[in-house]
Amino acid sequence: MRTNRSLIVLLVLALCVSVACQRKPTQVDNKINPQFTVAVAPFTVATEPWELISGYLPDHTVPPKADALDELDAILIKSLKIGPDRNVVAGNKVAGCMQSVRKPADATRMSTIKYWQEVGKCMEAQYLLVPVAVHWKERQGSAAGSTSPAWVILDLYLVNVKTGGLVNHFRYDYQQKALTDNILEADKFLKRKGQWVTAADLSREGIEKGLKELGL
Known part of the structure; x- marks a missing residue:
């Protein structure tokens, strides 16, 4: 009983801290004209630093397998x-280009972004979204208990096809932790119903957050 009460008090304190520290979310200024075409490339894997348009490649990464990319x-x-x-174009058309x-x-890196620019030109798109998977570590254990939590690192790049410049870059680097290790994430703990989630679950959270920040 004492343990349950302690956990409830811990959750209440965590939520209070989370609300107190939470800033008003920044408004995303979506400068992409909806009449423009945005092409979306399939996920690729970066195993070398130059395969990233921007950012860095951490040490000891585990690239995802084909089924994880799908x-x-x-x-x-x-x-x-x-x-x-x-006007969003994805799938086989982009893969063909x-x-x-x-x-x-x-x-x-210059040749890498030039390559993606040419892919965007092939699609006759004004913008190209380039998603890259850097690290994919699946959960060891179950939803109830995990000996090694899931961990993913994803990069989303938005390229201006006309100029070849990078409009924006979003990186998601996240490994799930126990509530006792990170009390400020109590809201996420409750949203996940206190369970240990999979790498796909983490990726969904990261992708949704990234698309919002990129204005997509």
Whole structure:
């Protein structure tokens, strides 16, 4: 009984701290004209630093396997706000352009973003969303208890096809922790119903947050 009371007090304190420290969310200024075409590339894996348009490649990363990439693509497409007021192109068309555009011969970041710019031109798009999976570590254990929590690192790049410049970059680097290790995340703990989630669950949270920050 004492343990349950302690846990309840801990949760209440965590929520109070979370609310007190929470800032008013920043308004995203979506500068992308809805009449423009946004092409969405499938997830690729970065195993070398130059394969990232921006950012860094951590040490000892575990790249996702093919089935995990398919799951990431499905989560991304489902999370995108596709409607009559937004021209979003994804799937086989973009994959076809990725195959037809010549891969960079030199291993530099400039050649990498140039490659993606050409893919966007092939799609006749004004913007290209480039999602990259850096690290994918699945949960060891079950929802009730995990000996090694899930951990994912994802990068979302929004490229201006005309200029070849990087409009925005969002990185999601997250490993689930126990409530006692991070009391400030009590809201996430409650949202996940106190369970240990999978790498796909974490990816969904990260992708939804990233798309919002990118204005997509």
